[in-house]
Structures are given as structure tokens and as C-alpha cells.
Amino acid sequence: MSRQQPTDAATAVLPLLENRSVTLIGLMGAGKTTVGRKLANYLSVPFRDSDAEIETVSRMSVPELFEAYGEPEFRALEARVIARLAAEGPQVLATGGGAFMREDTRAVLAEKTVTVWLKADLETLMERVGKRPGRPLLQAPDPEAVMRNLMDVRYPVYAKADITVCTRNVKREVIAAEIVEALHHYLEKEVAR
Numbered sequence: 001m002s003r004q005q006p007t008d009a010a011t012a013v014l015p016l017l018e019n020r021s022v023t024l025i026g027l028m029g030a031g032k033t034t035v036g037r038k039l040a041n042y043l044s045v046p047f048r049d050s051d052a053e054i055e056t057v058s059r060m061s062v063p064e065l066f067e068a069y070g071e072p073e074f075r076a077l078e079a080r081v082i083a084r085l086a087a088e089g090p091q092v093l094a095t096g097g098g099a100f101m102r103e104d105t106r107a108v109l110a111e112k113t114v115t116v117w118l119k120a121d122l123e124t125l126m127e128r129v130g131k132r133p134g135r136p137l138l139q140a141p142d143p144e145a146v147m148r149n150l151m152d153v154r155y156p157v158y159a160k161a162d163i164t165v166c167t168r169n170v171k172r173e174v175i176a177a178e179i180v181e182a183l184h185h186y187l188e189k190e191v192a193r
Contacts, residue, residue: 009184010042014090016187021045021089022179023109025100025158026118027150029128031167031175032094035118038176040092049094050082057081062096071098079105086112097150101157114186116179117161122148124168162186 022039024032033049040047051062054077058065065074078099085093086108093113099105100115109115120128126144140146158164163182167175 009180010044013180013183013187014043014045016184016191017090017114019089021086021091021093021113022183023086023093023095023113023115024118025095025109025115025161026097026120026167027125027147027154028097029125030097030118030120031128031172032118035167035172035175035179036092036094038172039179042176042180043090043092046091047094048085048088048091050078050085050099051094051096053081053085054078054096075099075102078102079108083108089113097154100161101154106157106160114163114183115161116163116165116182117158118167118175119155119158119164120167122151125151127169 022043022045024030024036024039026032036049037047054065054074055061058077060068062074065077075098078096079102082093082095082099082105085091089112095109100109122144125147129143129147163179163186165175165179165182
């Protein structure tokens, strides 16, 4: 199987998913959207991004929502949107970095999806988020310290995901192919139980 074209494993994954989605979790800059689109293409399912969906339903950007309503209100809206999207599988769903931190959201995702943590190191994340301004949680004098703190708080929770795939500075096709392989392995073991 080619790293660029994981067709055999991708073909095998869809029936094993049944009606579940694949949900990508991780910090901002982990590649949930870019890798997610490629993964959806490999699996021949739709790609959905919870942040984009939130912006559509609220008619405001995520930074505007944070500023207008604060993080708790944003997270409540995010939880409702993710619960609705998770029920619309099979698909690849990319979530915001804080979504998986809510226990109720984790429960919905555990029931209706297979969760994949895109784990990245600090250097990779900082390089990527530096290319995209407007991240509400990084509007601070020391964004690297904020990111380090987010990693300390969130990584132990992200580790509860069904699958962990380390993301790094390689083509998104490589990471998407690794996710397909990990999904195939995970789902085959699930069937064997």
C-alpha cells in the first residue's frame, strides 16, 4: 500500500465505521482541517469543520464570538454544534482545540464517532499558528507560554482519544494515510472483541 494512496485500507475502513464519523481532535495548528480534508477524500466521505459550522450558524467568526460572549458561552454553542454534526455520520469531523475538554462533548463523540488525536510538538504548533493570526487564545504577550500551558492541560485529556497519530512537518497526505492505517487497525480489533 502506497503512503500516498491508502486505497485498500480506506475501502476497508468505511464498512467498519458503520454510521460513525471520524473526529479529529488536537490543538490549534495540529492540522485537523488540512489533514481532515485529505482523510475525507481517502475515505470518500464528507468533511465538516465544527468551527466553520459555528461561524455559519452564528454569522460571526470564532474570534468575534469569543469577544462578544466569552469562552464559556462559545464552548456551550460548540458542544451543541458538535453533538448535531456527530449524529450525521459517516464523515470526517474536525473540532476546535477546546471541544474535547468538555466531558459531555467527549461522551457524545465516544458514542457516535471514532476519535483521533493529532498530537504535535510545541515547535510544530508554533510554526503553524504563526502563519494564521486571529487565534483568540493566543492573543497574549507570550503566545508560546500560552501554547505550552494548553499542552500541559489538554494533552492528558486528548490522550483519551481512541487513536493517537503524531503529526509533524510532512505532507498532509502522509498523515492522512497514517490515520487510515490506524483506523483500519483499530476497527479490526474492535470487530474482533
